[in-house]
Amino acid sequence: MNGTRVVVLGAGIVGAACARELALAGLEVTVLDRGGPGAATTSHGEGNVLVSDKAPGPELRLAQLSRRLWPEVLSAIADRSPTAARRVEAVEWHAKGGIVVATTEEGAHGLTEFAAAQREVQVRAEALTADALRAAEPFVTPAHTAAVHYPEDAQVQPAGAAAALLTDALAAGAVLRTGEEVLAGVARSGRLTGVRTPLGLLEADLFVNAAGPWSGALAARLGAPVAVEPRRGDVLVTTPLPPTVFHKVYDADYVGAVGSSEEELQTSAVVESTRAGSVLIGSSRRRVGFDDRLRPEVLSAVAAKALRLFPSLAGVPVMRAYGGFRPYVPDHLPVIGPDPRLAGLWHASGHEGAGIGLSVGTGRLLRNLVLEEPPEIDTHPFRVDRPAVLGPGSEHGWAPSPTAEPRQRDTGPLQQDTGPQEQQHRGEEQEPEQNQEGT
Numbered sequence: 001m002n003g004t005r006v007v008v009l010g011a012g013i014v015g016a017a018c019a020r021e022l023a024l025a026g027l028e029v030t031v032l033d034r035g036g037p038g039a040a041t042t043s044h045g046e047g048n049v050l051v052s053d054k055a056p057g058p059e060l061r062l063a064q065l066s067r068r069l070w071p072e073v074l075s076a077i078a079d080r081s082p083t084a085a086r087r088v089e090a091v092e093w094h095a096k097g098g099i100v101v102a103t104t105e106e107g108a109h110g111l112t113e114f115a116a117a118q119r120e121v122q123v124r125a126e127a128l129t130a131d132a133l134r135a136a137e138p139f140v141t142p143a144h145t146a147a148v149h150y151p152e153d154a155q156v157q158p159a160g161a162a163a164a165l166l167t168d169a170l171a172a173g174a175v176l177r178t179g180e181e182v183l184a185g186v187a188r189s190g191r192l193t194g195v196r197t198p199l200g201l202l203e204a205d206l207f208v209n210a211a212g213p214w215s216g217a218l219a220a221r222l223g224a225p226v227a228v229e230p231r232r233g234d235v236l237v238t239t240p241l242p243p244t245v246f247h248k249v250y251d252a253d254y255v256g257a258v259g260s261s262e263e264e265l266q267t268s269a270v271v272e273s274t275r276a277g278s279v280l281i282g283s284s285r286r287r288v289g290f291d292d293r294l295r296p297e298v299l300s301a302v303a304a305k306a307l308r309l310f311p312s313l314a315g316v317p318v319m320r321a322y323g324g325f326r327p328y329v330p331d332h333l334p335v336i337g338p339d340p341r342l343a344g345l346w347h348a349s350g351h352e353g354a355g356i357g358l359s360v361g362t363g364r365l366l367r368n369l370v371l372e373e374p375p376e377i378d379t380h381p382f383r384v385d386r387p388a389v390l391g392p393g394s395e396h397g398w399a400p401s402p403t404a405e406p407r408q409r410d411t412g413p414l415q416q417d418t419g420p421q422e423q424q425h426r427g428e429e430q431e432p433e434q435n436q437e438g439t
Helices: 015-026 058-078 083-091 103-118 130-135 160-170 212-222 255-257 295-311 350-371
Strands: 005-009 027-033 099-103 146-150 173-179 183-186 189-197 201-205 206-209 229-238 248-252 265-275 279-285 320-329 335-338 344-351 416-418 422-424
Touching: 005 015, 015 206, 015 255, 015 344, 027 160, 058 083, 058 160, 058 350, 083 160, 099 103, 099 130, 099 265, 103 146, 130 146, 146 279, 160 173, 160 350, 173 248, 183 212, 183 350, 206 212, 212 229, 229 295, 229 350, 248 295, 255 279, 265 295, 320 350, 335 350, 344 350
Parallel strands: 005 027, 005 206, 027 173, 099 248, 183 416, 206 344
Antiparallel strands: 099 146, 183 189, 189 201, 229 279, 229 320, 248 265, 265 279, 335 344, 416 422
């Protein structure tokens, strides 16, 4: 595969991880983003590297693979040079562990069953007594009904982690191009052979759609829509505090909120500290398109849930709040692999709020698939041609899905090259969407 040209569309953490794996494999990689590296979804995350919130199944297997890879990847980057080692320090890898706390009898029953199922697939999930919970988290509410410790949970600084992965990709020969929006795709004989940007035509053998919440719109612009949509989350950040929260601590109802497909607001308590002493407070999930306005009622609901878990946070100043968009797929599984409708187009998206943690595993699986190497885990559940991504009947031949149909303004022109004269797809004169971040 040496000499194969790959363009990774998106310079967030998933795109960076994919670019690193492919560049290290000897492919000629260009990373293209209409903004800056890690400037959109990645920079608006909390940095979670979790196994605790995933039920037995394909996403948990990907999370376990990623959790194993993270220390290996960071160690490999640090070994490159003293400069690389300093960049790894900015990743702020912290294997702090997570604690899930139930505050109702129903929650305790659900948490106990959930943890038992996870133990069956080799997740370390340790039930905590009241005394053990108090020793681990002295400020957590005494009104709890059950608690489970997940020592494998970890945290990174998202922008620092993305920068380390991308820089290692560049050191391996990748090229970064920012400030270039994809305006259209160019195809020949059913194969995507190039993308047009304001600077001209960029040709390659493979194109990886790693545009996060914008993956659906970008795929439609390339002529192969997928049902990846934005789902918004908001986070509160306190002023620096004395040591108050020592693990990632969240309420047992968080797992239900993650797995919900409701469009209305879903909130649950997720509380953790940073190395600087600030406490991050989440979480919320809303399907509001690309509406980036902070809503006071959402932040208030998030704060109220957190105070149930940590009453001692009452009166602590909040110095800022931020929100971001996550790539949502109806069946809550990432989309990883080649597009069956358009040769040359690959996808690495749909991780919703787990993209930081799952990024390195996704990059490894993409490399395995591109190079036709045997993957460590089954990639079939993440395939593009499944009903949640392409619509009903897609497992037996693609059928368009109403949820995959792009809005009129989101569709850019697909240019079909049928010979010396490029034939223009209908809708070429439509204005491309201008208010989105990312590629």
